[in-house]
Amino acid sequence: MSKTNLKGGQVSLAGNFIQTGVFAPDFEMIKGDLSPFKLSESKGKYLILNIFPSLDTSVCATSVRKFNQHAASLSNTIVLAISKDLPFAQGRFCSIEGIENVVALSDFRNISDFGKEYGVLIEDSPLQGLLARAVIVLNTEGKVIYSELVPEITQEPDYQKALEALK
Numbered sequence: 001m002s003k004t005n006l007k008g009g010q011v012s013l014a015g016n017f018i019q020t021g022v023f024a025p026d027f028e029m030i031k032g033d034l035s036p037f038k039l040s041e042s043k044g045k046y047l048i049l050n051i052f053p054s055l056d057t058s059v060c061a062t063s064v065r066k067f068n069q070h071a072a073s074l075s076n077t078i079v080l081a082i083s084k085d086l087p088f089a090q091g092r093f094c095s096i097e098g099i100e101n102v103v104a105l106s107d108f109r110n111i112s113d114f115g116k117e118y119g120v121l122i123e124d125s126p127l128q129g130l131l132a133r134a135v136i137v138l139n140t141e142g143k144v145i146y147s148e149l150v151p152e153i154t155q156e157p158d159y160q161k162a163l164e165a166l167k
């Protein structure tokens with residue numbers, strides 16, 4: 001079981017946080033148009049999985065904005081913004097904020113046990129049932145080449161290290 005922190009208090013996560021060197025388990029989530037997205041359909045592309053509790057928090061919103069800016073200059077790379085937010089809320093946020101370079105994915109249906117398989121499902125605290133803040137980068141074969149479980153949920157991830165993993 002992995003751990004992170006929320007405002008200094010320890011938070012338990014289901015499973016173990018995914019590590020570099022392993023192949024990422026396939027998952028299915030829902031896009032803003034309510035169509036499915038399967039990880040297996042993105043083979044041949046680099047992927048940045050920006051995982052967070054909710055777009056309704058300033059740090060989560062900031063991470064999506066920053067990755068959206070970086071994604072514009074990345075070739076052969078898809079940035080996924082993953083949360084338990086409803087697809088409608090994600091779509092509204094992306095529309096209002098002009099987010100065009102990121103694919104928002106909702107894990108609200110928990111179709112594939114993503115949170116447990118990747119070790120990011122919060123098991124306790126006021127955020128129980130949401131996803132912890134993490135960034136995972138996959139190579140074109142689906143292998144994890146960078147993973148960061150942010151040690152404090154209220155902090156931003158290390159954008160530079162995630163982007164450097166693509167070089």
